[in-house]
Amino acid sequence: MKNKFIVLITGMAALGLAVLLVSCSKQSGGGKPADVDYYTCTMHPSVHSQDPKAKCPICSMDLVPVKKKQSQSSEPAMGEKGHDHAKMLAEQAAGDGKTNAAPEEAPSEFTVAVSRQQQIGVTYAAVEKKPFSHTVRAAGTVAYDKQRHWDYVARVEGYVQKLFVSSRGELVEQGAPLLTIYSPDLLTTQGEFVNALNLRDRSQTNASAALLASAQHLVLSAKQRLKLWNISDEQIAELEKTRKPQETLTLHSPFKGVVQDIPVDQGRRVMMGDHLVDVADLSAVWVWAQFYQDELPMLKKDLPLTVTSSSYPGKKFSGKISLIDPFINEATRTGRVRIDVENPDFKLRPDMYVDAVLTMDMGEGVAVPVSAVLPTGKHNIAFVDKGEGKLEPRYVELGRQYGDNYEVKSGLKEGERVVTSANFLIDAEAKVQGALKSW
16 A cells, blocks of 8 residues: 555656646747847837737737847946946036936937838938028908098088089099088188288288288188188188189098098088098008917018909009007907008908918028928937938927928938838837837
């Protein structure tokens, strides 16, 4: 009985040893190679695994190996590590004093096979030196020039005897009659002016200096009163020549323009201050355009612009900036800019919508296509082609965007080739291979 028990124990030990040998053989045959650091997913680089047969827990794709860097295989001794660390701290203290900030790891070169680049649709463009021009567009509305607008208001009580214009929009020439007003007060004042003229003539005949001075004063006072009642110098000169007072006052257009408003009718009584007729000269108009606040620093007085309207396709009106409103609209974050535009044919009309276009020459510089830049929030990254499938990520400092190009401040040189499509796929490959760790 004792011999049987010993044989049983011996057999079980031999069986366990065989199982252990088989397990070790399997592990040594299916383990990861010595030069592989870990396995990750090309679509989810945050997944790390030591099992070569594992799958991505997010998308179930097969994991790919990430090889160890050569710099990691040659670890310095502990004493050397301490010496290097102290040296790094000393260099940082001698630099900018930021001893607590960890240095950012620079991107390194990586490889994507040419055939693989063709499969994912990678294209390239050259970094070139180009002339830059900046175009700013703004919407605006047409308004009449307030210096070319005249609003006739009754300065004397009376009655509208006759209208020479009947509706808004009528074109009138300079000096054309607009309406006549009958006023007893005006007739009395003209009579006083004629009497003062007659007195001055008699004083000149009698050669009385005191009487002549008094008569001259009365003439000037009556003439000034007539001017204040909208009587022109020509009408006063005619009255001085004929010495015949007129019962009516005729108002004439001060310039060639368009009747904007006429709220009175024939026969209506008007009081001092009543609105009679408006005339606007539209041969030159204002355009009030709205520019965004980041565009306002580019603008200055007398800068030329082009104004276009959908009403006249292909027609361009030349203008220049005359005023930049210093106040910003809090709702739209825009500032108003007044543009003086010549309008000899009266094509631009008040309240019409137009577009203002400003094109500025911004000089010359190194340009990179917008599609070649991958913005990450912290950096702007471009992938430079090194040939034979080798790519190098670059942190690029950009200037202003001009059309389809960025101005390059630093990071790229003229003549280099950069990736312009499939940037996100190239970026994923860079992260998988450890070439780009910091965004």
